[in-house]
Amino acid sequence: MRIDVLSIFPSYFDGLTLSLLGKAQDAGILDLSVRDLRDWTHDRHRTVDDTPYGGGAGMVMKPEPWGLALDEVTAGSEHPTIIFPSPAGEVFTQKTARELSVRDHLVFGCGRYEGIDERVFEYAASLGEVRLISLGDYVLNGGEVATMAMVEAIGRLIPGVVGNPDSLVEESHEDGLLEYPSYTKPSVWRERAVPDVLLSGNHGAIAAWRREQQLERTRRRRPDLLRAADADA
Numbered sequence: 001m002r003i004d005v006l007s008i009f010p011s012y013f014d015g016l017t018l019s020l021l022g023k024a025q026d027a028g029i030l031d032l033s034v035r036d037l038r039d040w041t042h043d044r045h046r047t048v049d050d051t052p053y054g055g056g057a058g059m060v061m062k063p064e065p066w067g068l069a070l071d072e073v074t075a076g077s078e079h080p081t082i083i084f085p086s087p088a089g090e091v092f093t094q095k096t097a098r099e100l101s102v103r104d105h106l107v108f109g110c111g112r113y114e115g116i117d118e119r120v121f122e123y124a125a126s127l128g129e130v131r132l133i134s135l136g137d138y139v140l141n142g143g144e145v146a147t148m149a150m151v152e153a154i155g156r157l158i159p160g161v162v163g164n165p166d167s168l169v170e171e172s173h174e175d176g177l178l179e180y181p182s183y184t185k186p187s188v189w190r191e192r193a194v195p196d197v198l199l200s201g202n203h204g205a206i207a208a209w210r211r212e213q214q215l216e217r218t219r220r221r222r223p224d225l226l227r228a229a230d231a232d233a
């Protein structure tokens with residue numbers, strides 16, 4: 001998979017070359033390229049923002065650098081998916097991550113300030129599929145942190161990135177429930193014992209206990225997930 005990130009703070013993404021995603025890049029499974037939006041400005045100050053038409057607080061990102069950057073990174077790409085992280089977008093979930101993990105080419109456009117000139121989204125739709133995606137109902141200073149979260153969630157689903165694919169199946173959100181609790185040695189630690197069933201060797205009983213734990217946790221912490229599953233059924 002090819003991923004291009006456009007940002008005025010490219011160094012935010014240095015961490016993405018570490019660990020799992022770094023190995024995926026070394027192995028040629030993931031081709032990640034982070035580009036500075038200011039490279040597509042043509043004035044001395046490398047200006048990317050300006051005051052909003054109609055007045056109001058803050059600055060708006062100018063369309064020209066975005067247009068040139070999007071033209072360049074999507075040139076020759078058949079079906080790019082162009083993602084703008086935004087608190088005004090659809091909410092990112094594991095389902096979104098799965099859907100995006102099978103695309104050939106993702107472009108992330110990280111906005112800053114009060115947002116990006118609206119015409120950029122219209123223009124981007126002529127180059128590929130455009131998605132405005134929110135990490136959740138809170139406001140970040142820009143799209144960089146949201147992009148990092150999405151690239152990690154998507155990247156680890158690409159076949160070959162996570163060494164043992166079984167570990168992807170049994171985690172929170174994969175079956176609409178939260179993950180069951182895990183324990184390792186020692187069997188007693190600071191007077192706290194591991195639940196007996198996990199030491200029993202009875203695989204049926206262990207599976208049943210884990211399922212019950214998943215349901216109980218989800219009921220307690222995330223009842224909205226159970227309601228959503230009921231509505232789907």
Ligand code: ADE
Pocket residue numbers: 085086087133134135136137138139140141142143146
């Ligand atoms: N940019 C600012 N806030 C955001 C959020 N909640 N999700 C994605 N991008 C954002």
